[in-house]
Amino acid sequence: MKQLLEFLGLLALVQGGMGLLHEFTDWHVGLVQRVGFLDGYEIYVSVALVVLAIALFAAAESQKSG
Template identity: 70%
Template sequence: MRPVLEVLGFLALAQGGLGLLHEWVHWDVGLVQRLGFLDGYEIYASVALVVLGIALFARAGSREEN
């Protein structure tokens, strides 16, 4: 389960970071700006993805392997 959490954490962190990068320097990267229902809320969604990625990494780090 730990590798799954790490992969999901990486994907969430990467997409959140790319969404913020898109807002700051207007590069055409990331998935957040491509989702139409998030129009006007791209920064909030990107920050939420970064926080989710950090939380997933923290949860993966706290899991004990059997």
Template identity: 75%
Template sequence: MKQSLEFLGFIALVQGALGLVHEFTDWHIGLVQRLGFLDGYGVYASVALVVLAFAMFAVAESRGSG
């Protein structure tokens, strides 16, 4: 469970960072800009993904090795 939370947290962190890079540099990378319902809310969605990633890391760390 801990490894899956860490993996999902890593994916969320990477996608959030790539979404922020896309919003500020117009590079066409990441998943956030490809989702039509997030049009105009890319920065908020990317920040939410980064926060979600840190929350997943915290939960994984509190679970311990089990």
């Protein structure tokens, strides 16, 4: 379970970071800008993904190893 939470946290962090990178540099990376119903909310969704990643890492850290 710990590894799953860490993996999901990593995915959320990467997608959130790539979404912010896209918004501030206009590079065409990430999936956030490709989802149509998020049009106009890409920055908020990217920040939310980064916060979700931090929460997932914290939850993974609180899990027992083994």
